[in-house]
Amino acid sequence: MDDEKSWGGAIAETLKTIVYALLIAGVFRTLFFQPFWIPSGSMKDTLLIGDFLFVNKMTYGYSYASCPSVRIPAVGLDIDAEDLCGWMQGGDGRLFGGMPERGDVAVFRHPVSGRDFIKRIVGLPGDRVQMRDGRLHINGEAVTLAPDGTFEEVMRPQGPQGIRPRCANAPVGTGATCIKEKFEESFPNGETHSVLNIGRQASDDTPVYTVPDGHFFLMGDNRDNSSDSRVPQQIGGVGMVPYADLIGRADRVMFSSAGRSMLFFWTWRGDRFFEKIE
Structure with a gap:
């Protein structure tokens, strides 16, 4: 007994x-900090598929989006942040709110699907944002864009989803070098970062978007391979992102895996440990 x-x-x-x-x-x-795994190439070459980072939730304060979503399809578990913290919605939508800055790399809830996305904040409330001939314009002024060589990677499936990169020198066979044009983009506040160009496409020229109060305009650094605020929600895009949907700022890559799983330590990229995100 x-x-x-x-x-x-x-x-x-x-x-x-x-x-x-x-x-x-x-x-x-x-x-405090939410783990985030980069699943797509929309933020190359700032963030690569397989980068693992922590999102700083204290930067922008707290909203309903700060609560975790728990999705385990194998057992039918799907608990959304709205289910746990929907009571926080309304008003300005945040507790201890901090104002994002232009150039921040932010994780946010997609306003329609509720999935977590990561992009760069390029437009603040009241800004007029437009793409003209592949160059970003803010309040009628073109941002500084300086050629910075090329970004090269091997053409092969990347990450758990086996995504193949898009290339400026397409068609490219498996194992060959995939090339994209690389530029250094500088915002009026002095923040600089890298952006990539693949070729001419519809998103290189847009209407003028005026960012409403309480919203932000976000774009991927891999400009020709990103679903972002350039496409309205009504036709399947991200559209303007409400302040309440921001989860936090991404500051540093902890480690990065070039393989199909973060557990495959032999595929970890040795040059990306604790890499600062700029």
């Missing part, structure tokens, strides 16, 4: 430990 009580007590203690660990992890993820 004593052995049975001892065994039962051990199981109870183990379960309590697991519950406490999950609660602590949930609080940490909700209030």
